[in-house]
Structure formats: structure tokens, C-alpha cells
Amino acid sequence: MASSTQDSDEVKEMYCEECEKHGDGYTPAVAFCVDCVEYKCVTCQKYHKRQSKTHKILDSDSMPQDFYFEKCSTHPQMLIKFYCSECCIEACQECKDNGHVKCCDVNHLPTIVSGIQQSDHFKEFQQNLNNLSADIKDAEKLLNAKSKEVDKQEEKANKACKEHADQLIAAYIQQHQDVIDDFDKTVEETIARLKKERLELDEELSEKESNFKNKITKAEIDMKEEVVSTNTNFKLLKSKHFNLVENLKALTADLEQAQKLGQNCKLFIKLKFTKQLCENIRENNEQIQQAYIDRFKCKTYNIQPTELSLESDTRFFTLERLSTVERRVVFNFDINCNIDIISSLLALSETTLLILDYRKCRQVIYKLGTSQAICIDYITFETNPFDITKVSDYKVAVTFPNERMIRLITFSKDIKVLNFTDIQGNDIYTGIAYTNNCFIVSCLGPASVKILSMLGEIVKTFDKSDNGQNLFIEPWYLTVSPDNTMIYISDWDKHYVTCLTFDGKVKAIYKDDQLKTPQQIVVDEYGSVYVCGFNSYNIHQLTSGLTKVKILVDQNDRLHQPRSVAYCPNIMRLFVGMPNNIKIFNVSIE
Known part of the structure; x- marks a missing residue:
């Protein structure tokens, strides 16, 4: 089979190209048609001789034995069998027939490679490889020698760097110690002065704290008064409703008394002159039912808690009107x-x-x-x-x-x-x-x-x-x-x-x-x-x-x-x- 022939250096067996083209599997080749440039099995050879009697057929002993099993990249089902010396490119049968028609030097690849190992070109190529191998070995010796020199140079530089770093660290630590010593001398002198200043500061802040509490208290009182004022109109509705109830009771009592005592004249006058009063009571009652409550909440200002901001700000609360309630x-x-x-x-x-x-x-x-x-x-x-x-x-x-x-x-x-x-x-x-x-x-x-x-x-x-x-x-x-x-x-x-x-x-x-x-x-x-x-x-x-x-x-x-x-x-x-x-x-x- 082709795969075993390609992947192994021991098995060298060519298969029938005619069988492969027609999907009949891989059949060993026993002959080669020089005119068609194709390997054929026993059966295909027999039929080919009948159809092409003038074609030259080589048997298994005389047919080209240097097989090349690579497939064409353009025609994956075709073997590469030719080499065009004019184009310097390999070709399958399809490529030769279509792309190299005008080329005069297209030859069968197994044929033209016969004796290549004894050619001057191949011997020159081998000599070049041997010379290149010797050059690489010489370069390796030179590289090893230079590497030793580089290692010594690195070691010397690292040692010098370490010594200088140790000197700098020691000097830096000493400077810090000098700073600490100077600070310790200052601490004792400062403590006494700070204690005195703290007493003065405490007295000053106590006075400011008292003033600030008074200011906050006033702002809180003002806010509460605004809340009460906002709801005043609505709260007045209660007294208005009470007056409506009392007016209706008085009117009802007068009418009932006049009716009970048979005072028809008084009843007549009451009926005539209280119609508008009843209408007013009805309208006022509807207004009470439809009374709108102002929605609001106490909004606090986001003040940065610094002494300056707390002392300078005068507004700490406000009433925020709400357009809706979620x-x-x-x-x-x-x-x-x-x-x-x-x-x-x-x-x-x-x-x-x-x-x-x-x-x-x-x-x-x-x-x-x-x-x-x-x-x-x-x-x-x-x-x-x-x-x-x-x-x-x-x-x-x-x-x-x-x-x-x-x-x-x-x-x-x-x-x-x-x-x-x-x-x-x-x-x-x-x-x-x-x-x-x-x-x-x-x-x-x-x-x-x-x-x-x-x-x-x-x-x-x-x-x-x-x-x-x-x-x-x-x-x-x-x-x-x-x-x-x-x-x-x-x-x-x-x-x-x-x-x-x-x-x-x-x-x-x-x-x-x-x-x-x-x-x-x-x-x-x-x-x-x-x-x-x-x-x-x-x-x-x-x-x-x-x-x-x-x-x-x-x-x-x-x-x-x-x-x-x-x-x-x-x-x-x-x-x-x-x-x-x-x-x-x-x-x-x-």
C-alpha cells in the first residue's frame, strides 16, 4: 500500500495507478507503461496491452524502482511523477498536461534521478554539508571559550555591586539614626509646650462647641416651625369640619323644632333662607374630602465634618417637597x-x-x-x-x-x-x-x-x-x-x-x-x-x-x-x- 511505502524505509512497493483512479483500492504494480508513464497491476497491464499495442511496457524487473509517493497539492488524487527543468517545479500528470504544454524539458522523475548519487552535483552537495558541520564545531569551541570569560566578568561586577550596596545601606541607616536622635532631643522640649497649648485649645473649643450647639438647636426649632406651618392649612380643616357639623346640627334642630311646634311660618322662612347655607355646607364638605396633603420630608445637607464647614454653614435642614411617593x-x-x-x-x-x-x-x-x-x-x-x-x-x-x-x-x-x-x-x-x-x-x-x-x-x-x-x-x-x-x-x-x-x-x-x-x-x-x-x-x-x-x-x-x-x-x-x-x-x- 502507498502509506506503508511512504512511511517505511524497508518496504518499497509501487501500486497500480489505474486501480487507484477508479476507486478499486491499492493493487501492487508489476509493469510500467513508458508512453503513459503509469504503473499498472497484472489485470490493468493485460487490458492496456490490448488497447495500446504500440506502447512500450516494462516488466517488474526493468520498470523504474525509485518511487516518489507525494501527492500533488493542486490535484490531491494524483502522484507527482514529473519535474520541469524549465520551470524548476514538480508536477503530476494533470499539471504536466495542462500547465507545461509549451515546456520542452519535462521528464519522468524516477527516470531522471537514476544515478544521482554518483553525480558531481550530489558529491559537491555532500562536501558542502561536511564543511558546514566542521564550521559549526569550530564555532562551538570559540563560544565555550568566550562564555568562560563572560562568567568571570559577571562575577567581578556582581561582587563590586554588592560591596557598594552594603556601604550605601550602612550610611543610610546611620542617617536615620541621626534623625531619630535629633527628634528625641526635640520631643522633651515640645511636650511641655504642647501641654500648655492643649489647655488653651480645650478652652477655645469648649466655647465654640457651646456656640455650635446653640446654632444647631435654633436650626432644629426653625425646621419644626416650618413643618407645623406647612401642615397648618390642612389641620385647620378639622376645625372647619367641626363648624360644618355644628352649623348642620343647629339648622336641623331649628327645622325639627319648627316642625314639631307646628310653626309653619318659621319653617317656611327657614326653608327659603337656608338653601344657600346648605349649598355652602355641601361645597365646603366636598373641599374637605378633596383636601390635598403636601408631601415632604426633612432633608439634611451633606456637610463635610470639618471645623470650618460646621462653623460657616448656617443651613442644616430643609423641607423637600415630594412630587410623588413610591x-x-x-x-x-x-x-x-x-x-x-x-x-x-x-x-x-x-x-x-x-x-x-x-x-x-x-x-x-x-x-x-x-x-x-x-x-x-x-x-x-x-x-x-x-x-x-x-x-x-x-x-x-x-x-x-x-x-x-x-x-x-x-x-x-x-x-x-x-x-x-x-x-x-x-x-x-x-x-x-x-x-x-x-x-x-x-x-x-x-x-x-x-x-x-x-x-x-x-x-x-x-x-x-x-x-x-x-x-x-x-x-x-x-x-x-x-x-x-x-x-x-x-x-x-x-x-x-x-x-x-x-x-x-x-x-x-x-x-x-x-x-x-x-x-x-x-x-x-x-x-x-x-x-x-x-x-x-x-x-x-x-x-x-x-x-x-x-x-x-x-x-x-x-x-x-x-x-x-x-x-x-x-x-x-x-x-x-x-x-x-x-x-x-x-x-x-x-
């Missing part, structure tokens, strides 16, 4: 309500949740417990309800886009419908909020936000920016800030939330890759904004200025296409409406 939610329980499209939620009170069933044209009323909810009633409508807002403790307003109408519904204390009033308009009302005896509504076709009186009269319309661009495309929901200064609108088509002032100025826009098709939007008592991401499956918490606080709830909380959201500040619960399910979360401050 929330944390914990899942409480589910309501499996079998409502396909929950278009709006409203926590009327801590025990009552109102749900708008858009597809079945009804309002569903649930009674809330600590860990469960019970459906207690339905209110059926003639058309599809869209959004709901609280007007007072027992009154709500519902929008009906298909009828271009707002319906005011008044309940009894046990949440039974007492009466309702329809406000007809010319716009397709979707979102709605109530504040300051007005309705804020979002409208479609054309898209806008409008402020309406309680009779449905248009007070203001917001639809264009200062540069004349449309503010909205599909403003489905909106809400109002606790201090009644901002309107927040979610735009389904634009995928963002817009903050408007009550004169229509754009204060901020919130747009985030993680908020898709925003739906119902609410605010809490601290001004934080919560918006449903219908197609992003999450609830975003934003500051009052519409900067992102966090994603409060998402798919990890099993949210799926949340459309509606409500918040109850009295029990700090967040309600999220999804297809056929409402999830209720307990909310806390981080």
Missing part, C-alpha cells in the same frame, strides 16, 4: 366577575365598588370585604356605558358615547338608585372626571378635552397645541390631580399620557416603550398617577409631573390586558379590571 403593592384577592369588557372601575367608598359592563350595558355593584367581594345589585342601561366618576358620596356620573350623553345617578345610603338625570350633549363623551362643580370630559370625533358645567354647557375646549397641532387622536380616559390644577389624559392611539393645565397648556407628556395603548387613569391622594397599559400588560406609576416612578404591576402579577383601574385612599387598595376578572392589591408606601 408605592409597593401586594396581591389581596380576585373578583371573577364574568364581565368581558370592564370599561371603568370606581371605588365609591371603602365598601362599595362600581363596575361598568360595557358589552351588557349595565353597572354592577359589589360590596367589598377584607378578602372577598359580593355582587349585590345591577343597574341596566339602554346603551353601552364607558366611564364613571364620583360626584359626591352617593352620586356618580356615567358617560354614554353612543348616545352623546352623561347620566347623573343618585344612590341611597344602601346603594339603591333614588333618581337619575341625563345631560345631553353634541360630542362623543368617553372619559369623565368631576371637580369644582364641573365635569372634565374627553371627546372623540373630533378628539378634544372639554370642561362642562353641571348642565352640560361647554366652558372650555382643548384640542390644539400652541403651534396648532392636534393634541389628541383617541383620548379615551382622563382624571384630575388632587389639588385640581392638572388634567391627565391617556391617548390610546398615541401610546402616551398628556398633562394639561386648566387653561389648556401642555405641562408634560409621558411616553415609554413599556406603555402600549394606555386606558383608564387615576390619581392617589399624594398626586401619583396610575395608568393601565392594555397591550403592555402593566400598570405604570408616574409622578404628578409625569416622570416614571416604576412599573407597579405587570405580567408577573398575572395581568392580562388591563383596561380599567381604581384606587381607594381610605383602605389603600388598587383595583385592576381585566377580561372577566378584577385583581385587588393592597398598597403601601415604600
